[in-house]
Amino acid sequence: MREITYAEAVREAMSEKMREDQDVFILGEDIGVYGGAFGVTRGMIEEFGPERVRNTPISESGIAGAAVGSALTGMRPILELQFSDFITIATDQIINQAAKIRYMYGGKGKVPMVLRTPAGSGTGAAAQHSQSLEVWMAHIPGLKVIQPSNAYDAKGLLISAIEDDNPVIFYEHKLLYGMKAEVPEGLYRVPIGQADIKREGKDVTVVATAIMVPKALQAAETLAKEGIQVEVIDPRTLVPLDEQTIISSVSKTGRLVVVHESVKRAGYGAEIASMIAESEAFDYLDAPIQRLGGKAVPIPYNPELEKHAVPQVEDIIQAVHATLNREGA
């Protein structure tokens, strides 16, 4: 099968849906002839025109609200926020409006919108353009939160997100944009709320999100040479979370490492760890859960400092070792 990049897969999902459904359109800053800050919408305005690829003023609150209002009245907007850090400016519309409208209105009205946004560090863009804030959104009832880790999942999940009748926050890690995978042409769906076992193993479960999935797979490869079989699980969607796949894996391996790029303190790893502690998998744990996340610092500019602010492959290997050293203790 052909291979395309993550960015191309995201673009293909949008374009294929827009060809199929006239109600789907995209709005955002510099998404027209510029093609978006990361080139994801390149070529789309040429195909769909400026009515359906709407280049907007720099008004994150305004355009987020325009997405909410158009969704509430029958459209299926895709809002591209140039950097996920800018969600801070759009949060009233996302948290107080989009997430709550259906419940507040007693089940009337729906807000079928997707907010796509590039997240994460590793580009030298420093503190205001490198954050991973997905856990904020995961905390809000009424939102769905997706973090695809490869091109295949990105396309299939984005199609599901566009077809979903709820507001969906869709995080794209910038370092994944250039990574290739086999991606089918045409519409296919990856279900929202279904985790994926990216690598099977019997010794230790590593639950990783976004850019940490390829890192965990790399760590697993190294550990396999030592005879340690790591099972790598990508939840793919934080809300809703496929708890059962993680519980089953931990019940099998008895060891859990959770790794994400966002700050460890109150990060999503805490949710996964406590979910396991509350589940039947707790009885199978042979070692304390290891939780890896970003340091509690703004993302720094210097490349070495930046790298050390978030978990790396070596950190995952060490965490896996730590769970195994506890054996029999």
Added chain:
Amino acid sequence: MNKQVELPKAFSKERLLELAHQMWLIRYFDEKVDEFFARGLIHGTTHLCVGQEATAAGACAVLNEQDKITSTHRGHGHCIAKGADVNRMMAELFARETGYCKGKGGSMHIADVDRGNLGANGIVGGGIPIAVGSALTAKMKNLDYVTLCFFGDGASNEGSFHEGINLASVWNLPVIFFCENNQYGMSGSVKEMTNIENIGDRAAAYGIPGIVVEGNDLFAVIEATQEALERARNGGGPTLIEAKTYRWKGHSKSDAKKYRTKEEERFWRTEKDPLVFMANRLIEAGLTDEQEWENIRLQAKEEIEAAVRYAEASPQPSLDSLETDVYA
């Protein structure tokens, strides 16, 4: 702004009396809510629009059923003027199953999406970009409805006001931005919080027409909104209307109103009551008399009493509903 506006020619006598009835409904609805809060019969909070009846009724008078509105935390009048059922509104304030939001929204979130009321809003200025989105749908789907966006003087200092109006202007959307300047954002006088005479003048910053109108004169409100509506329907884009009015009650239920004087309140109540103004105009024009006006008033009052009976007799929502409707 002080010139006497002619009675709207397109409105029959019956239609004008219907609007009088609607304004009385708004007044008695909020007077009743005020009373029930004071007696502890309704909980939570509420924001009353007594004294502002002409802005809600006048702005909605020119809209048709397909047209849409977004409303505010002070939104009971907008709901009634857009055709909401006062029984279901009162039931919502009583937190009952039969309320517009099945008891989950309360005073600040009444909506009737199917009939074009996209909802009240607890966030000041929150509805402005949503109205822009609704207008965008009309444009993209080639539907001929117009969206009228209510907000207050306080909201005009929010970023969403600037972002929303600019966006509507550059996209030339069929939307009317209707500012009810009731002189205070909670305790903040508009004179302290803005350094311009008219909020309507801000339209110039977005390259759209601005209209400043006497908000307690129903006919002036109708005339201004009609002009904006025609512009929107004919592809002329958005208009900013500022209607100057006054809220008789405090900001919400616990307001000692220390930030304004009794004299000022008395002036607006006695000299600028929108219902007295309307009665005088209609009687002067021979379209009604004191007896008929009184009957309209009493009828509205009774409808609100009936709404209370409906609400009181309605069931509480089931606890099973707590976790329903979070997602579609």
